[in-house]
Amino acid sequence: MSSFAKFYVSVFSIIWVGYGLFSVLMKQSHSLALLLFGISFAVVFFLTTWFSQWIFRNYKRIDAMAKTIFAKKAVNRK
Numbered sequence: 001m002s003s004f005a006k007f008y009v010s011v012f013s014i015i016w017v018g019y020g021l022f023s024v025l026m027k028q029s030h031s032l033a034l035l036l037f038g039i040s041f042a043v044v045f046f047l048t049t050w051f052s053q054w055i056f057r058n059y060k061r062i063d064a065m066a067k068t069i070f071a072k073k074a075v076n077r078k
Contacts, residue, residue: 013046017039
């Protein structure tokens, strides 16, 4: 991942997980749900960022594969 994407994901993950941990320590209502949401948010955000970076790195190969798949479907329809 690019350094900006790593920084961006890290900052938002720290905010959400940190707020969840704070609410657990302060024994607020629904604190466990908030902590689990923060952790899941961080994981999904990281995976989404990683996947988008992977797509950008492999764009030409994915585009070529899509063209061949659509070309085969067009030939099969005729």
